[in-house]
Amino acid sequence: MEIAIIGAGATGLLYAHQLANIFRVKIYCKREEQRNLIHKEGVTLIDGEQIMNKKIKVELFSDETEINEDVLIITAKQYSLESIIRNLKKYQNKTILFLQNGMNHITYFHELQQNKIFVGVIEHGAKKENDTTVYLTGKGLTNVAPYNEHHTSLFFENWDSKLKDFPIVMEKQWYPILAKKLIVNAVINPLTALYKVENGKLLSNKNYLITMETIFNEAFSILNVGKKEEMWNHVTKICTSTSKNHSSMLRDMETGKKTEVDAILGYLLQEGKKAKKELPVIHFVYHALKGMENVRMNE
Amino acid sequence: MEIAIIGAGATGLLYAHQLANIFRVKIYCKREEQRNLIHKEGVTLIDGEQIMNKKIKVELFSDETEINEDVLIITAKQYSLESIIRNLKKYQNKTILFLQNGMNHITYFHELQQNKIFVGVIEHGAKKENDTTVYLTGKGLTNVAPYNEHHTSLFFENWDSKLKDFPIVMEKQWYPILAKKLIVNAVINPLTALYKVENGKLLSNKNYLITMETIFNEAFSILNVGKKEEMWNHVTKICTSTSKNHSSMLRDMETGKKTEVDAILGYLLQEGKKAKKELPVIHFVYHALKGMENVRMNE
Numbered sequence: 001m002e003i004a005i006i007g008a009g010a011t012g013l014l015y016a017h018q019l020a021n022i023f024r025v026k027i028y029c030k031r032e033e034q035r036n037l038i039h040k041e042g043v044t045l046i047d048g049e050q051i052m053n054k055k056i057k058v059e060l061f062s063d064e065t066e067i068n069e070d071v072l073i074i075t076a077k078q079y080s081l082e083s084i085i086r087n088l089k090k091y092q093n094k095t096i097l098f099l100q101n102g103m104n105h106i107t108y109f110h111e112l113q114q115n116k117i118f119v120g121v122i123e124h125g126a127k128k129e130n131d132t133t134v135y136l137t138g139k140g141l142t143n144v145a146p147y148n149e150h151h152t153s154l155f156f157e158n159w160d161s162k163l164k165d166f167p168i169v170m171e172k173q174w175y176p177i178l179a180k181k182l183i184v185n186a187v188i189n190p191l192t193a194l195y196k197v198e199n200g201k202l203l204s205n206k207n208y209l210i211t212m213e214t215i216f217n218e219a220f221s222i223l224n225v226g227k228k229e230e231m232w233n234h235v236t237k238i239c240t241s242t243s244k245n246h247s248s249m250l251r252d253m254e255t256g257k258k259t260e261v262d263a264i265l266g267y268l269l270q271e272g273k274k275a276k277k278e279l280p281v282i283h284f285v286y287h288a289l290k291g292m293e294n295v296r297m298n299e
Numbered sequence: 300m301e302i303a304i305i306g307a308g309a310t311g312l313l314y315a316h317q318l319a320n321i322f323r324v325k326i327y328c329k330r331e332e333q334r335n336l337i338h339k340e341g342v343t344l345i346d347g348e349q350i351m352n353k354k355i356k357v358e359l360f361s362d363e364t365e366i367n368e369d370v371l372i373i374t375a376k377q378y379s380l381e382s383i384i385r386n387l388k389k390y391q392n393k394t395i396l397f398l399q400n401g402m403n404h405i406t407y408f409h410e411l412q413q414n415k416i417f418v419g420v421i422e423h424g425a426k427k428e429n430d431t432t433v434y435l436t437g438k439g440l441t442n443v444a445p446y447n448e449h450h451t452s453l454f455f456e457n458w459d460s461k462l463k464d465f466p467i468v469m470e471k472q473w474y475p476i477l478a479k480k481l482i483v484n485a486v487i488n489p490l491t492a493l494y495k496v497e498n499g500k501l502l503s504n505k506n507y508l509i510t511m512e513t514i515f516n517e518a519f520s521i522l523n524v525g526k527k528e529e530m531w532n533h534v535t536k537i538c539t540s541t542s543k544n545h546s547s548m549l550r551d552m553e554t555g556k557k558t559e560v561d562a563i564l565g566y567l568l569q570e571g572k573k574a575k576k577e578l579p580v581i582h583f584v585y586h587a588l589k590g591m592e593n594v595r596m597n598e
Binding site for chain 1: 341493494496500504505506507509510513579580582583584586587589590591594
C-alpha cells in the first residue's frame with residue numbers, strides 16, 4: 001500500500017518515518033532545498049537516546065504534481081491548504097486524511113467529495129530540528145474519524161493491526177475529536193504566544209490563569225463539546241503534561257513564521273458570528289496576535 | 300513662598316527645576332542615595348541643546364518627616380500614595396496638588412479634607428535619565444482644578460503670572476480633566492506595554508488599531524466624559540504626537556518597575572463593578588499585564 005504524505009513539517013516527517021515501517025511512503029514537500037536534503041540524507045527521528053534514520057522517497061509538490069498513491073495524508077498547515085486542495089480536487093476514490101489543528105479545513109471538504117475523507121487529531125509532541133530531522137518530545141495517539149460516517153479504509157485497518165508502537169484509534173464522530181483539540185489549542189496557544197511563556201506558566205501564574213479561564217469560557221460557549229467541567233479538566237491536564245513546552249504558536253512567533261491563529265481563533269470568531277454570540281476577548285486576542293504578526297513581518 | 304515636591308521621579312525633578320525659577324523649592328525623596336546625589340549635584344534639566352543645572356534643597360521623606368512648606372506637590376506614583384497620605388493627614392490648611400495618572404488617588408482625599416486639595420494633569424513629556432537628571436521630551440501645559448470647587452490658592456496665581464514658560468491652566472471641574480487623561484492612558488499605555496511597541500504602532504498597525512478601539516469603547520462606557528467622537532480624536536491625536544515615545548507603562552515593564560495598571564485599568568474595573576457594566580477586554584488586559592509583572596518579579 002502506497003502512502004503520500006503532503007507537507008514536511010514536524011508532523012509530516014514524524015508520520016513519514018513511522019508509517020514507513022509498514023507502508024511504502026513518499027513525502028511531498030514545497031521547497032527544492034528540503035527535497036534535495038531528504039533525498040540525500042533520508043529522514044531522522046530522534047526519540048530520547050535513539051536516533052533512527054530512514055531512506056524515504058521524496059518529491060516536490062505543486063498545483064500540477066500528479067499523485068499516484070491511493071492514500072494521502074495532509075500534514076501541511078491550515079493556511080497552506082487552499083493551494084493543496086486545488087491539486088487534490090481532480091482525484092476520485094482516494095483515502096485522504098487531514099491532520100490539521102483547528103476546524104477551517106472542514107470548509108474545503110465539499111470540493112473533495114468523490115474521495116474518502118478522514119480527519120485526525122494527533123497527540124504526539126514533535127519538534128522539527130531541521131529539514132530532515134524531527135524530535136519526538138511526547139508519545140500519544142492518532143485519533144481518526146471519517147468525515148462521512150459510512151466510509152472505511154483498509155489503510156487504517158492495516159495501520160491498527162501492524163503498527164502497535166504508533167497507535168491509531170478510530171472514532172465514529174469527527175466533530176467531538178476536532179472540537180476537543182480545538183478548545184485546547186484555543187486556550188493554550190494564543191496566550192502562550194501573547195505572553196511569550198511556556199505552557200505551564202498559564203497555570204502557575206494566577207493572573208494568567210484568570211485570562212485562560214476567560215478564553216475557555218468564550219470558546220466553550222461556541223463549541224458544543226462535552227461537559228464544561230470535564231472539558232476544563234482536559235485543558236488543564238494537557239497544559240500540565242506539556243508544562244515545559246513552547247506551544248506551536250509561540251514557536252511560530254519566535255521563528256518568524258505565520259501562526260495558525262486564523263484556523264484556531266479565527267474559526268471561533270466565524271462560528272460566533274453565525275451564532276450571533278459575542279466573543280470580545282477572543283476577538284481582542286485574535287487581533288493582538290495578527291498585529292504582532294504584522295509588526296514582525298514588516299520588520 | 301515655599302514649595303515641597305514629594306517624589307523625585309521624572310515629574311518631580313521637572314517640576315522642582317521649573318518652579319525653582321520663582322519659588323523656594325524643596326524635594327522630598329525616598330532613597331538616601333538619591334538624596335545625597337541631588338544634594339551634591341543639584342537637578343539637571345535637559346531641553347534639546349540646553350543643559351540647565353540648579354541647586355535645589357532636598358530631604359528624605361518617611362512617615363515621620365515634618366513638612367514645613369505651605370504648598371505640597373505630590374508627584375509620586377499612585378501605588379506609593381498610601382504611605383505618603385499617612386504623613387500628610389496631620390496637616391491643616393496646606394495647598395496640596397496631586398499630579399498622578401489615573402483616578403485612584405481621589406479615594407484618599409477624604410483623609411486630607413482640612414487642606415486645600417487640587418488635582419492636576421500634566422502634558423509635558425519627561426524622561427528620567429538618572430537620579431538627578433531629567434529630559435524634557437515635549438512641552439505642554441499643567442491643567443489644574445480644585446477638588447472642592449470654592450478653593451483657591453495664591454500659589455497658582457503666582458505660578459500663572461510669573462512662570463509664562465511653564466504654563467498652568469486653571470479649570471473649574473476636576474473630573475473632566477482627570478477622565479480625559481485617564482482615557483488616553485487606558486488606551487495607549489496598557490496596549491503598548493502588552494505589545495512592547497512605541498505609541499505610534501497602535502495607529503499604523505491595522506490590527507492593533509482594532510484592539511485600541513475596543514479598549515476605548517469599554518473605557519468610554521464607564522467614564523462619562525465629553526462626546527465619543529471628540530474623545531476618540533483626542534486619544535488618536537495624543538497617540539500621533541507621541542508616536543515615537545515608549546509609554547510610561549512600557550518603560551516600567553522594560554526597566555522591571557511596578558506599572559500603574561491598577562491606577563488605570565484597575566480603577567475602570569472598580570467603576571465598572573459599581574455600575575454593573577461588563578468590561579471583558581479591560582478585565583483581560585488587566586490580568587495579562589499583572590501576570591507579566593508577576594513573571595518578571597519572580598524571575
